[in-house]
Amino acid sequence: MLTYAGLQMFMEKLQQLITYNDNSMINNPTIIDERPQFQLLHEQLGSMIQTLFIDRHQELLDLEKLNDLKRRFMHAADEAQHIIDVFLSGVHIRNNGHSPTSEDLNGSLNLNDVRRSFTSVKVDFVSMRTDSMKIDSSRITDRTLNQSDAARISHNISTSVESNKMRDEIIVGIDDDVKLIKDKLMDNQKKLDVVSIVGMGGIGKTTLATKVFNDPSIMYHFGDVRVWVTVSKTYNKRDVFIQILESVRNQLELEKTNDSQLRIWVHQHLKDKRYLIVIDDIWHKETWDKVKLYFPKDNNGSRILLTSRLVEVAKHAKPDGLIHRLEYLKKEKGWELLCKKVFHGDECPEWLTEPGMQIVENCHGLPLSLVVIAGVLEKEAWSKTVWVEIAERTSSYIVGDENGCMEILALSYKYLPLHLRECFLYLGGFPEDHKFQVERLTSLWVAEGFIQQAGDRSLDDIAESYLMDLIDRNLVIVSYRRRSNRAVKGCTLHDLVRELCLRKAKEEELILKTLSPDLPYAITPLYKPVRLFINLPVFYTQFPENIRSILFFIDYRPLSDVIAGCFRSFMLLRVLDLQTCNLNNYPKYMELLVHLRYLAIWKSSVGFPASICNIWGLQTLIYKTRQNITVLPSNISDLVNLRHLWNYLPSSRDFRSFKMIFYLPSIDKEMNLKTISNVELGVGVDFQRCFPNVKELRCTIHANEKNDFESLKYLEKLKLTGYFEKVKSTGFDGATNRGKIHITLPKTLKALSLFGCHLPWSDMSIIQSLPNLEVLKLTCNGFEGSCWNAEEQVFQELKFLRLEILDIQQWKADEESFPSLRHLEIFNCKDLEEIPLDIGDIPTLELIKINNCRASLDESVRMIEEQQHDSGNVNLKVVFRR
Structure with missing residues (x-):
């Protein structure tokens, strides 16, 4: 059944069908003829949403009857979306010269039945109001779409920045174990x-x-x-x-x-x-x-x-x-762990001590149970009722076996807000020990319709706040943080938590795991979405017709033939992840999957499939290839909903490696992209025209050209790779005349990486003037020259600095140059003689990492470490890598 987030996405699609004329798919006579129906449905849906989910008078109504009306409305909305999606697919199939595969693709749009269902719901709602059946507002427990949940979601979103402050993992009771190992x-x-x-x-x-x-x-x-x-x-x-x-x-x-x-x-x-x-x-x-x-x-x-x-x-x-057996935590250590997880250094209130100690006893010293229950208690840190309820519920569980542990973990699901449940259960479909890349995961959640719009924040930002909430609840484990700002970049699930996801997902029919080619598919209404996660090397010859998502975790070469043979089943797909399938050719009929919101594809042959640009609903496109340069067609801008365009080479661990380049020689109109990786623009094409709303950009820039990024008013992260034409002349002194990179940068920039730009250190004033810059990475002669004098420069907000493969010999700076610096890395700067000793006096500095530098530099870093430790600064860590 549609979630409220999915309903919002459906409303947005209707609005585009009503008003958008700048796309060949929408600007079609058959679709234009149906605009009055789209308009009427949009108005009716909007009215019902306001009536059932927003107006405050619902708190005075009978909760059970109100929830039944909401379910009836959502079922009707589900059916309406299915009818419209089938209709649009039929239009697109005919426009592309193909014969529809069934009669329902040939027919006209008929929404009479669902509109009558909406009318019936509204009539019953008016009748219920007339009866004035008042109830105590404390009995209202529907937290999916009512005002209290909207407030809860807004609170979660507003505090996501605070949640994003990465706390170090809290561990107790294992110091002796660590020393022994x-x-x-x-x-x-x-x-x-x-x-x-x-x-x-x-x-x-x-x-x-x-x-x-x-x-x-x-x-x-x-x-x-x-x-x-x-x-x-x-x-x-x-x-x-x-x-x-x-x-x-x-x-x-x-x-x-x-x-x-x-x-x-x-x-x-x-x-x-x-x-x-x-x-x-x-x-x-x-x-x-x-x-x-x-x-x-x-x-x-x-x-x-x-x-x-x-x-x-x-x-x-x-x-x-040595076989070291880990034992259960003793009661006092269990209590210490629970308090640290819930109160983060503050004292537990006396009136919560008794139920808290009971919870610790009931968890029998199993750390996983303690930290997951702590994730629940932290959200209810001042509710004695919840603490007592959990203490009572856990009292009958025996944690010494897996089933007892699972029952305690299940409590965390019971207290999970409804807007997080689908996001959480979705994780269970991925293979055991899967490493989730955060940006990919949140894009999948958005495409699946799990993320509810609130305020003016982007769906991606809201999705990230959802993930941070799951991490704060200790249901998701952080596996990798960005070194520059400690932001979470990768995460994983404990296998017992994944088992919980699978059990609950099966109960709620969210995920259908495919385990054999003859798996009997459950018969469900066509408008009820089925999601397939395929990780076994078996050949599938049939798929249910209500598939909305397929994610492959194996190399499934026969896929092209399967899509051609089972197109009717794939027609309404919203998510298709093929990045493990090394396909020689773009699958036949793929361009007809117009409802795709998320597509990840690995294509071995040369050339970007222009037909991708027909998939007008696409939000995220991940393109994987072995080609160093992939030319984008000018009609890429027909993808009016595209927000993320990422590319990478199969050999790279980072799914947005800088090695592969998108080349855009021309463009029809501006795009609404938020992130794009590794792009190079043709002559006369500028970034402002192409991507005026971009927030994160990786691109190649040329010498002797104006590279103006200052006009990109939303840009926060920028990586520039310099490109220099072949040398055509040399100066009288024999020096290479390769030209110069010219750049202007926006004040909004928070992270900047320069690779091979060969800028002189005198240009550092351009960067030093950026008021919000927190991360700076200079790599492979991003800057060049023997001396960087930063003594008269102040990088007020800079927290992370990396110097890598530079020809620098001297670096002059003091603690006032980088007053907020936390993390300094120097890699393969083999000519740099030393680090300024005053760097050690920066009060915020936490870590210095040195890799493959000369002995004199290593010695200067050791001297900094000794001086700081002698002065009582034991927080500074120094790491040398070979």
């Missing part, structure tokens, strides 16, 4: 050794391993190679190879390499290096027997750290090795 990993034994951490699900094995893995002394001791490999129940040899190789060298063409070559590379990259390999969540002895063959035994102190629920697996890996 560290000492064993760094002992004097030269022979390859295996250390194991064992315990039940949710006890904190991965948390302990992560704490050890990221410890500075471990990072220094295993400076050559540290690799994290997640195995899980389903062992995939190739996936293990790729995880290792991406950790040690991420520029290899891994996807097109066979398993034998991958194994050779793994051995080559680990050979003669002191390495630490963490193998997380290993389930079977046979799996260990296979993975151990990859690791060379060089007698140089290398180590393997295993985590497993099964002692027998650990004993099989190393019978005489």
Whole structure:
């Protein structure tokens, strides 16, 4: 059934069908003839939304009857959307010279039945008001679409910036465990050794391993190679190879390499290096027997750290090795963890202590249960009623087994606001231990219709606030943060939480997991969406006709034939993720899937399919190819709803790598893009004309041309890659005359990266004048010259600075130059002699990272560290990488 967010999206589509004339799909005689019907339906829907969900008098009505009317209305709206989508598909199929596959695609638009349903609902509502059946407003529990929920959502959105302040993970009771594991990993034994951490699900094995893995002394001791490999129940040899190789060298063409070559590379990259390999969540002895063959035994102190629920697996890996069994938290440590998670350093109110201690006892010291329940209590931190209710509910659960733990986790779902439930359950469809990229996930949520518009914030920003709420509730685990500002870039689910998602999703029929080619599909109304997550290498010959989403996690080459043969089933798709499917050709009939909002495709052959521009509802397009340059057609601007256009190469770990370029030689009209990665514009085409509303941009710029970004008034993140024509002349002194990059920048800019722009240090005044700049990355001679004198410059808001592969020799600066700096990185600046000692006096500085620089620079950093520690500043951390 439609959510309120999906209803908002449907209303927006109707508005476009009524008013938009600048698109060949909409500006069609058949569609124009039906505009009176679209207008009437839009007005009727708007009136019903106001009546049922917004007007305050609903609080005086019988709740059960009101909710029944809302359900009837939503079912009718679902049916209306289905009818209109089928109608639009039929129009588009005929316009493209194809024969409709069924009679309902040939017919005219008929909305009489659904409008009568709306009228019936309205009549019953008026009758109910007339009866004046008043109820206590405290009984109103419908939190989907009423005023109280709107206030709740607005509050969540308004505080998302505060929620986005990343708190360090709170861990208690494992300091002794960390020391024990560290000492064993760094002992004097030269022979390859295996250390194991064992315990039940949710006890904190991965948390302990992560704490050890990221410890500075471990990072220094295993400076050559540290690799994290997640195995899980389903062992995939190739996936293990790729995880290792991406950790040690991420520029290899891994996807097109066979398993034998991958194994050779793994051995080559680990050979003669002191390495630490963490193998997380290993389930079977046979799996260990296979993975151990990859690791060379060089007698140089290398180590393997295993985590497993099964002692027998650990004993099989190393019978005489250290097998560390994690125990349940003692009551006092459990209470400490709960209080820290809920109150973040403040004292627990005395009147909550008794139910709080009862909750701790009921969780029996299982950290996962404690932190997830803490996520519920934090949102209800001053409601004794909720605390008592949870204490009573958990009293009957036995947490020593998985089922008992699942029951406690299920409580977190019970207290989850309704606007978060679909977003949360959706995560269960992804493979076990899947690493979610935040931008991709939030775009999927928007495309699925899960995000409810509130205020003037974008749906993407609201979706991110939803994710932060799930993280704050400890239901989603942060796996990767952006180093520059600690923003969450990747996340994952604990496998028990994923199991909860699957159970609840099955109950609510949100997700249909495909496990075999003969899976019998449940018979549901055609307007009820079905979402498929396909991660098994089986051939599918049939699909239900009410599919709205398909996400592939395997290379499914027969897809082109399947789409052609089952087009009737795919016709109403809104989400199609094919980025694991290496397709030689663009699938036949793909251009007819006009309801797609999200498309991710991996296309091996040359050329951007111009027919993509017919998919006018597209919001997010991810294009994956091995071609370095992909030419965009000028009619790309027909994608009037497109907000995100991303590209990347298959070998890149970052799905928006700078390596692949979109080239746009011309454009028909401006686009409403918010983010676009790696674009280069043709002669005479400017960014203001193309993307006036862009917030995040990665692009290639040319020397001796005006590169004006100052007019982009919404731009916050910018990455520039300099391009210089071949040298045609040299000066009398033999110096290369390659031209100069000219740029102007907007005051709104918060993050700037310069790659190969060769700007002189005198141009730093352009950047220093940006009032909101927080992140600055200079890479591969982004600036060039022997000396950067920043003593008279002030970068007032700069928090992150990276200097990488520059020819700089001297850097002059003091603590007043960067008063807000938190994180400094210097990588491969082999000529830089030292870091100014005054940098250490910056009061906000937390971390200095040095990689592959000269000895004198390393010495200056050590001196800064010693001076700061001697003066009592123990917060400054220094990390050297080889």
